[in-house]
Amino acid sequence: MNKLLISLATVIFLGSCSSDRTWVNISRAPIHIEPGDYFKVLKRWTRKKKVIRKFDTTLDLEATLLSWEFRWAHTVKYAADYRLTEDEKKALWLKQQTELDEFIDFVLIVASSDNDWNDLEKGTPLPASPGATAKGSHWRITLTVDEGKKYSPIKIQSVSPVTRIHKTMFPNIGHFHRLYIVRFKAKDGKNDILPSSTRKINLELSGPLGHAPLEWVTTNVQIQEN
Template sequence: MGLLFRLTGLLRASPVWKGGVKGSYTKMAIFLTGKPRPGGRGGFTHFLARLKIFVFCTAVLLFLGNCTRVTRFVETAGPYHTESYKRVCDQWSQESRIHHGFEVRLIVSATFKSADFRRAYADEYAAAYQLTAEEKGRFVEDQMKASHLGHEFLLATFVPEKRWDDFDKADSMWKLFLVNDEGQRVVPVEVRDVKGQEAVMSHFFPYITPWKSVYRVRFPSNISGSNNPIIGDNTKKMRLIVTSVLGTAEMHWNPHSS
């Protein structure tokens, strides 16, 4: 329609149009169709109808000329390639917030990378990237090895002030703790900022957005100064605490749920 309006405007601005409808109609008809048309109001209406058809056909040809032909469609039922990934990801993911009145000070989402989650993640990753059986086997092995290096979380945070986004700094305003149901706690051995991978990671962790920073947080397996595990066989609840002068956010999991 925009093309029709522009063409009509050009015609109205032309000397042919300004010369009068009766005189110009025949000239325009000859120009567009190669044949003189009879005059009169009915003939003019017929000409406008033909003009609209001409413009429409031209627009269709231009549109088709700029389209890429799709020869094959791949049907998909959702964003994930495996049936269980969304359920498992939701099970091991939590979110918490810090408010001051109506103002949001912190939004934090976290996924605990349990052995159950890592298996589902490996299946989804292998399906998404079409890994061979051998490649998938190595990827699963790497995931299981990583699970023995400590308790790892993926953390996505939003803070309204850029200066508050310093979770990976040694002198960060934020403190992170992993606490078991006996009140024993450990601090991270690593907090690493994950940059440049948000587009890929948002597929696996849908709470990741362009407005959030993403961190990998790893806690030790044992309580400091002892060989006692922070998460034992009888641990029924663990808490991830994110705290500062702005407030405290807390998320909790059953580490042995499946």
């Protein structure tokens, strides 16, 4: 009986662990995507985190990694919504590929109980002496790949105004959210920061108001839609 209970507990535990993990594929292998697939792809590449401190939501965060697959799904849906010609669609996709070669981009949707805490556009906080006013954001953003070195963004852009097309493509944007594009360089010297051998991608927001770790676990197996 005890062995049976242990076996059942193990199955339940493993099931709960596996259900929380969404695998992603960072390869650039061709994949067929229809406009209606966009929101499934968006969900796959989006991670969420909420930080609550003393009953205040210091950070309500969604981050979408703009991977090859996501950019292609976005291009397909955008082209369908705007009835782009084939040449216009190709030009849009070429721009996406160029950005993918040069940068690692994330779209962040962020809300806080206090608007002053939602200030990512101020950039990486600079060290300050005790009692001195610190410059920069309340939050430090870093990117780590496979537990290697930490990278800081080269650009944090606050998107304003947030338009209907933004809310269509990222439907979880609410009235109190702000929208950001966080950009990292794609190379460290001559080496890719996000090579095809990558297994874990970690984006972190940290500071005196809390810590929000986000993780993408990769696989070389092509993702198949149901």
